[in-house]
Amino acid sequence: MQGDPKSRKAALYDTLKAQVLTLELPPGSDLDETALSEQFALSRTPLREVFRNLAGEGFLDLRENRGARVAEMSHKTLRDFFLAAPMIYGAVMRLAALNARPDQVDMLVKAQDAFRAALDGGTGAQRALANNRFHEITGEMADNIYLLPSFHRLLIDHARISMTFYRPQHEVMAQDVSEAASQHDAIIAAIQARDEVGCAQLAIDHWNLSRGKIEMFVMPAGLDMPLGQVPIGLST
Amino acid sequence: MQGDPKSRKAALYDTLKAQVLTLELPPGSDLDETALSEQFALSRTPLREVFRNLAGEGFLDLRENRGARVAEMSHKTLRDFFLAAPMIYGAVMRLAALNARPDQVDMLVKAQDAFRAALDGGTGAQRALANNRFHEITGEMADNIYLLPSFHRLLIDHARISMTFYRPQHEVMAQDVSEAASQHDAIIAAIQARDEVGCAQLAIDHWNLSRGKIEMFVMPAGLDMPLGQVPIGLST
DNA sequence: AAAATACAATATGTATACAAAAAGAATTTC
DNA sequence: GAAATTCTTTTTGTATACATATTGTATTTT
Numbered sequence A, B: 001m002q003g004d005p006k007s008r009k010a011a012l013y014d015t016l017k018a019q020v021l022t023l024e025l026p027p028g029s030d031l032d033e034t035a036l037s038e039q040f041a042l043s044r045t046p047l048r049e050v051f052r053n054l055a056g057e058g059f060l061d062l063r064e065n066r067g068a069r070v071a072e073m074s075h076k077t078l079r080d081f082f083l084a085a086p087m088i089y090g091a092v093m094r095l096a097a098l099n100a101r102p103d104q105v106d107m108l109v110k111a112q113d114a115f116r117a118a119l120d121g122g123t124g125a126q127r128a129l130a131n132n133r134f135h136e137i138t139g140e141m142a143d144n145i146y147l148l149p150s151f152h153r154l155l156i157d158h159a160r161i162s163m164t165f166y167r168p169q170h171e172v173m174a175q176d177v178s179e180a181a182s183q184h185d186a187i188i189a190a191i192q193a194r195d196e197v198g199c200a201q202l203a204i205d206h207w208n209l210s211r212g213k214i215e216m217f218v219m220p221a222g223l224d225m226p227l228g229q230v231p232i233g234l235s236t
Numbered sequence C: 001a002a003a004a005t006a007c008a009a010t011a012t013g014t015a016t017a018c019a020a021a022a023a024g025a026a027t028t029t030c
Numbered sequence D: 001g002a003a004a005t006t007c008t009t010t011t012t013g014t015a016t017a018c019a020t021a022t023t024g025t026a027t028t029t030t
Helices: A005-021 A033-039 A044-056 A075-099 A102-119 A124-142 A148-166 A171-192 A196-217 B005-021 B033-039 B044-056 B075-099 B102-119 B124-142 B148-166 B171-192 B196-217
Strands: A060-062 A068-070 B060-062 B068-070
Touching: A005 A044, A005 A124, A005 A148, A033 A044, A044 A060, A044 A068, A044 B044, A075 A124, A075 A148, A075 A171, A075 A196, A075 B075, A102 A124, A102 A171, A124 A148, A124 A171, A148 A171, A148 A196, A148 B148, A171 A196, B005 B044, B005 B124, B005 B148, B033 B044, B044 B060, B075 B124, B075 B148, B075 B171, B075 B196, B102 B124, B102 B171, B124 B148, B124 B171, B148 B171, B148 B196, B171 B196
Parallel strands: none
Antiparallel strands: A060 A068, B060 B068
16 A cells, blocks of 8 residues: 555545445445554554544444444345435436536446446446446436435445346346446436436336346345335326 | 543534534534534544544535534525425425334424424524424434435434524514424324325425525525425425 | 745644453353 | 353554644745
């Protein structure tokens, strides 16, 4: 590890974030202050500040006298996720279509290129991170400080759930993954056309695609989830 | 300041939170590490941890090499607020009606009693805090980790905006404030009846009441806010 | 006198040392 | 031998000391 403390701190922050998103650090795993402290050549003080930042953003859980853990994912988590996601993401996309600046659209196009590149020859982690980046940009476009906190938390678990089916070995998923990429293209087009209603609908379609994948691969039998239910707040 | 460091830390946390919510610390004001450090008998390390927690929750802004500030409120903030609030709060109330446990309903009733007590002889700050507590409980009832981050941020600025008209000197507001209290009663009834649709509608009515107050007292003329627009995600 | 620079004072960021608590290992007790 | 207890080790929390950056003041320069 090199550079000034400030850049080492940023490196720690970025690394942990990526490791959480890609399940390299699985939900519930403990973080070792001393080990990370040596690895990133930082004393415990700035290290613990990074922990607190990440905890505030929902990546970690800090427990009194018991160290930091990667935020858990449970059955309830998944249920909450699919309850909140269509509404929040629909709203974010709608606002993105209304407010997107040209430079942000450029960024989105670049992120989509990177996503397709990752699909074509990248690892599962690279795919999940590229997809995450795409959606982060739509959040920046929406630019609403009250919506973004929930949106960012959703993106964390969206990435982690996605990791399950972005792994290259899951050949069955190839079609779904390519459909996701097509939806991204449609999202870009809708944003460029300032089509807020179409954008919101695309958001819902996109989450529903994820939901289908989860059902197939992750969902334990018997989990009480209202799959057929119209999502809250979008029952138009 | 007395007790063990842990309780002093909690006191600092609670005090700052209340001071932000009640505008005793106005938006944008600087926090003095050294002064607070002496006042609460804490060294700078735990103090700065509290700052980071509060920043993560949206109470403070931390700027590199430039200390902590109370989160700003701007025209854009108000606009974002009224765009996001009906949707988020509607969803929270809906889930509250679905999930509320009996003990939580008891807490809500107690909070409402405290709110009425504050209206009848309390300071503006006490009123705002009591109202805040009421809504916090509905958030606990909803119990969705993806919705709560945005909800909590909304509550912060809801309290701060409210402070403008909870001041006793604004006699014109007496009727609106009493209407707010009645709405709280209706909300409790709807939750007890597990009436999710009614609850969501009450949430929207409640925010609209706030919006009317803001228009009268705070809103600068000419601010481009879509007052007549149906809120995102609830255009049923 | 105004602007620019250099200096001093203050505030913030990081590292280390110490205190307290939790976790683990060894011993004792039954 | 299992359970409980004590003791040791490790980990977490806090305080302090030092390094760095920013801000305010005084001096210099034009």
